[in-house]
Amino acid sequence: MSVIPSTTLDFQLTTSWGPNNSYSDGLFMSNYTSCPWPHDASPQLWSKYQVWEWLRQVMDVHQIDASSVPFQNFDMDGQQLCSLSYQDFIRAAGCVGPLLFQSITELKWSGQFPMDTGQLDIKPEFDVFSPFPEVNYPYAELFDPSTVPLTAATSPVFSSPDIKQSNSRPHQVKKHNPRGIHLWEFIRDILLNPERNPGLIKWEDRTEGVFRFLKSEAVAQLWGKKKNNSSMTYEKLSRAMRYYYKREILERVDGRRLVYKFGRNARGWRETEK
DNA sequence: CATGAATTTCCTGATT
DNA sequence: GAATCAGGAAATTCAT
Incomplete structure (x- = not known):
């Protein structure tokens, strides 16, 4: 009998990560507490666009001027992004590298299972101003910077020995965004x-x-x-x-x-x- | 406290 | 007439 090879099915399943399967009924709301990033897919599945979105989001949250990181260095999809090493991040983003590395690492983990960040207490400020029926709002106010823990700064995970940042230049992370983004x-x-x-x-x-x-x-x-x-x-x-x-x-x-x-x-x- | 950048607010007048 | 576009002027907010 003609049986469809299971591999075909697998393929179809894994490739259909279209826009219509993620937040169709608002259930995604339930897991936004674990991670401010509303992406349904794990970082590995991100498109180039999503990688850039993530970049901007991280910069935003930490009030770092977006221009201080060469976005061209992140012209890659999630798959590639996830394969970058700590050093790669530093090469690509300088002193912001560790921050980005920290963020993506967390996201890779939280993609597996909801991580408990302890005191992350985001208030449901989705007070539905909404001309939008299904999607709440784009992403603009998904979270408040103050509710996001200072990750890279406090994380002991990345105290890797070769942080030549410290001696090469005590350059402070440039931050001069007035009040978030322009x-x-x-x-x-x-x-x-x-x-x-x-x-x-x-x-x-x-x-x-x-x-x-x-x-x-x-x-x-x-x-x-x-x-x-x-x-x-x-x-x-x-x-x-x-x-x-x-x-x-x-x-x-x-x-x-x-x-x-x-x-x-x-x-x-x-x-x-x- | 002073100063400057980036809006925000208000407004009059012109266009679409 | 409603919605926009154009800018000037002044006020405000925030960061340095």
Whole structure:
């Protein structure tokens, strides 16, 4: 009889990690306490995008300026990321390397079974401001930096002998983000999260960096949430956007309403960064 | 306390 | 008329 080889089934199972299987009913909420990273899949299965998301998230949480880490060095998928050594991380990210290594290591573990971080007490601030039926919100306010334990700094796990960081340069981790990320980075991050972006903003021209707001007020609300400012509106958000023209973080796109374009000073939005 | 960057707030006027 | 776009001006918030 014709029996389908089990290997085929296995293949199908393991490859179907599409967007429709993860948080269809909000159950994912139950495990976000173990790890602030809402990714359904273990790090090994991350796409390049997800790797970058993770990067930004870590930087965010630790209030480290995103520009202090060359994202190009992490142009890889989760599989490759997970195979990097401690030294690789230092090579790729300098003094932030240990932090990243710590984070990814934890994620690899928490992917196996929910780890108990002890005092991680995230309050359910998912107070559903939601124009979004199924997805709560993208990722913007998934957690509060203050609720995340200072991992790398306190972890004894990585007291590896060759931390030549200490003598080569007591360079402090550069952190000069005002209050989390900047508006344009916030926008960029929504754009780079197609799976979790419930039609808030859409690329008009991916390679040119042209995008359009689909739900301007919803984005403004999210931004307000991020800044703890419940009175944020698109009117005000757009004023801030217009200030970016002068700084060439955004380029002008006229004629088309709600359309903007990243400028030469906006980084991290390209598929293959140069 | 002073200062600067990055918004935030408000507003008038022009366009779509 | 509603929603946006344009900027100027001033206020605010936060970090150094």
